[in-house]
Amino acid sequence: MTHTATLELTGLGKSFAGLKAVDDVSLRLATGEILGLIGPNGSGKTTLINIMTGLLPKTTGTVVIDGTDVSRYPAYRVARAGLARTFQTIRLFKNLTCLENVEEGAVGVGVGRRQAVVRARDLLAEVGLTDSSNKLARELTFGDQRRLEIARALAAQPKFLLLDEPAAGLNEEETDALLQYLKPLPALKHIGILIVDHDMRLMMSLCDRLHVLNYGRTIAEGTPGQVQNDPQVIEAYLGSEAKAHA
Amino acid sequence: MKRFTDWLLRRSTVWLLLAIFLIGSFVIWWLNIPLIEDMFTVGAITLIMVMGFQMFMGNSGILSWSFVGYVGIGAFVSAICSMQPQLKSMQIPVMYDVLVKIHMPFPVALVVGAVVAALIAAVIAWPLMRLSDAVGAITQFALLIVINVLLAQWQEVTNGPRTFTLGGTRLTTFWVAVLVAAASIVVAYFFKESSWGLRLRASRDDRYAATATGVNVIAMRYVAYVISAAIGAIAGGLYSHYILSITAASFYMSQLFQIMSMVVIGGSMSVSGAFFGTVLVTLADQGLRQFEFFLTQQGANAYGITEIVLAILMILFLILRPGGIAGGRELSLAGLAGRGRKRKQKREQEEPLEPDTTD
Numbered sequence: 001m002t003h004t005a006t007l008e009l010t011g012l013g014k015s016f017a018g019l020k021a022v023d024d025v026s027l028r029l030a031t032g033e034i035l036g037l038i039g040p041n042g043s044g045k046t047t048l049i050n051i052m053t054g055l056l057p058k059t060t061g062t063v064v065i066d067g068t069d070v071s072r073y074p075a076y077r078v079a080r081a082g083l084a085r086t087f088q089t090i091r092l093f094k095n096l097t098c099l100e101n102v103e104e105g106a107v108g109v110g111v112g113r114r115q116a117v118v119r120a121r122d123l124l125a126e127v128g129l130t131d132s133s134n135k136l137a138r139e140l141t142f143g144d145q146r147r148l149e150i151a152r153a154l155a156a157q158p159k160f161l162l163l164d165e166p167a168a169g170l171n172e173e174e175t176d177a178l179l180q181y182l183k184p185l186p187a188l189k190h191i192g193i194l195i196v197d198h199d200m201r202l203m204m205s206l207c208d209r210l211h212v213l214n215y216g217r218t219i220a221e222g223t224p225g226q227v228q229n230d231p232q233v234i235e236a237y238l239g240s241e242a243k244a245h246a
Numbered sequence: 247m248k249r250f251t252d253w254l255l256r257r258s259t260v261w262l263l264l265a266i267f268l269i270g271s272f273v274i275w276w277l278n279i280p281l282i283e284d285m286f287t288v289g290a291i292t293l294i295m296v297m298g299f300q301m302f303m304g305n306s307g308i309l310s311w312s313f314v315g316y317v318g319i320g321a322f323v324s325a326i327c328s329m330q331p332q333l334k335s336m337q338i339p340v341m342y343d344v345l346v347k348i349h350m351p352f353p354v355a356l357v358v359g360a361v362v363a364a365l366i367a368a369v370i371a372w373p374l375m376r377l378s379d380a381v382g383a384i385t386q387f388a389l390l391i392v393i394n395v396l397l398a399q400w401q402e403v404t405n406g407p408r409t410f411t412l413g414g415t416r417l418t419t420f421w422v423a424v425l426v427a428a429a430s431i432v433v434a435y436f437f438k439e440s441s442w443g444l445r446l447r448a449s450r451d452d453r454y455a456a457t458a459t460g461v462n463v464i465a466m467r468y469v470a471y472v473i474s475a476a477i478g479a480i481a482g483g484l485y486s487h488y489i490l491s492i493t494a495a496s497f498y499m500s501q502l503f504q505i506m507s508m509v510v511i512g513g514s515m516s517v518s519g520a521f522f523g524t525v526l527v528t529l530a531d532q533g534l535r536q537f538e539f540f541l542t543q544q545g546a547n548a549y550g551i552t553e554i555v556l557a558i559l560m561i562l563f564l565i566l567r568p569g570g571i572a573g574g575r576e577l578s579l580a581g582l583a584g585r586g587r588k589r590k591q592k593r594e595q596e597e598p599l600e601p602d603t604t605d
């Protein structure tokens with residue numbers, strides 16, 4: 001019997017020199033579910049993840065994790081409160097071994113090394129990187145680096161996992177493997193997942209709900225089916241495609 | 247038993263380094279040639295400095311310009327603490343009375359030197375570790391100048407620009423230097439492998455990612471900077487009690503440059519790299535000095551050639567192989583075994599292979 005935790009964002013906003021990259025975004029995510037965050041390029045998805053984790057200072061809004069207001073926490077304490085993430089542009093510890101990278105994910109939030117090593121071995125096996133344990137992270141292929149980054153995030157045993165375009169640069173086979181891995185994860189590890197990606201096939205079959213951003217603002221939220229047929233969403237995507245073709 | 251052998255294997259780096267260093271020490275001691283023993287003792291003291299330097303710079307990725315300042319503080323503070331009061335008032339007539347009265351055993355004096363350096367580092371590092379990398383480097387550089395000026399001008403403490411002569415016998419013996427150096431290898435290695443060391447190394451590779459995994463980067467840097475200063479100060483204390491006469495100039499640019507070249511050439515990211523860098527640069531330094539001496543005797547003006555060659559070597563490494571010789575790797579039994587296996591594989595591959603029939 002484990003209790004359900006929630007991640008609540010209220011009125012989050014971020015301005016870059018007048019440009020509102022994220023504008024009054026509110027959303028809720030509970031452990032056990034997968035929420036997809038979609039929107040055209042530059043709509044503020046990465047910025048939203050950066051401000052909720054405290055890596056960038058936010059202009060407005062609050063972030064509450066399982067009842068604790070972490071809005072004013074420095075980034076490292078937000079991580080300790082249960083938010084783990086990956087980066088759109090993979091950010092591994094290049095000169096550490098794969099094992100050390102995952103260990104650090106646990107050690108970073110205060111786990112002792114002895115326990116961290118056990119966790120890291122398990123996670124490397126889970127994502128299929130056991131054979132690369134002693135390789136340096138920079139020696140891995142692109143796809144393996146993506147998997148290592150997810151393992152590192154999970155090593156913290158977070159309440160919520162934020163994935164920023166984990167399928168970008170992966171081939172179809174690798175994307176399918178990612179889907180198979182992520183789908184049962186919320187129930188298995190009792191976490192909530194917030195995932196950003198442009199691969200609609202992946203997002204449709206993976207996410208319980210979708211949250212759509214355009215120009216930093218929420219334009220729709222609902223089940224994949226509902227969102228797919230939302231006129232505003234179609235407009236945003238068609239609009240951006242029309243622009244790309246222009 | 248199994249657990250013990252596992253542990254030995256897992257920690258093979260530290261045992262191998264200690265074995266190499268201690269066997270080397272025994273050979274030097276057994277040879278019993280005063281000149282070589284002298285060079286080795288100074289080398290062992292330098293090794294302690296290198297280990298202290300590597301602990302901060304190697305793990306955090308930040309160049310520690312101020313490091314030799316703490317070596318100097320340790321050298322003077324421990325000398326003031328250990329000297330006989332009568333000797334002090336004779337050698338340094340202007341010294342403050344309170345300082346003249348202090349007198350404690352050598353090991354205690356070393357510890358006091360380390361504590362004073364650590365306290366100063368702890369105060370200074372508070373704002374220092376918050377600065378961005380570029381500003382921080384300039385600030386550390388300025389700090390080194392401040393420490394140097396204080397050591398060179400505060401004559402009531404350090405005898406000012408005149409030489410500070412300790413007098414008496416050498417309290418730092420060959421074996422004292424060797425044992426403390428061995429201990430410094432152990433400390434540097436286990437710090438690097440500790441959870442603090444791991445977090446610091448993570449922040450070196452990617453500060454944002456480390457923060458996102460819960461690391462308080464500033465706090466980790468702070469701790470390493472203070473410990474590094476303390477180790478530097480112990481090396482300084484051993485140095486002053488070996489050389490027996492010191493000036494502020496002993497702990498300035500040329501010393502910093504020497505330590506830096508050892509760490510850069512050997513490879514700052516691993517303890518093995520720093521260790522072998524120290525061995526190599528010490529040997530190269532001695533060889534080059536002989537050569538310089540020889541050229542000078544032939545009538546050529548070769549003064550400074552040693553520094554120039556080492557500087558060029560360091561620049562070449564920074565450009566061509568920034569990870570140094572070791573490139574972040576540690577010497578280990580597993581690594582040595584792996585290397586043997588690879589060589590064997592290579593030999594087998596060179597034998598003619600069956601033509602590949604599969605498509």
Ligand SMILES: Nc1ncnc2c1ncn2[C@@H]1O[C@H](COP(=O)(O)OP(=O)(O)O)[C@@H](O)[C@H]1O
Nearest residue numbers: 016019021039040041042043044045046047048
């Ligand atoms: N550090 C920054 N400085 C200035 N503008 C930024 C910065 N980061 C992002 N932006 C701008 O904010 C907007 C949202 O970017 P981003 O969050 O990366 O979008 P997405 O991840 O949805 O593609 C874009 O217009 C981008 O140019």
Ligand SMILES: [Mg+2]
Nearest residue numbers: 045046047088
């Ligand atoms: Mg993005």
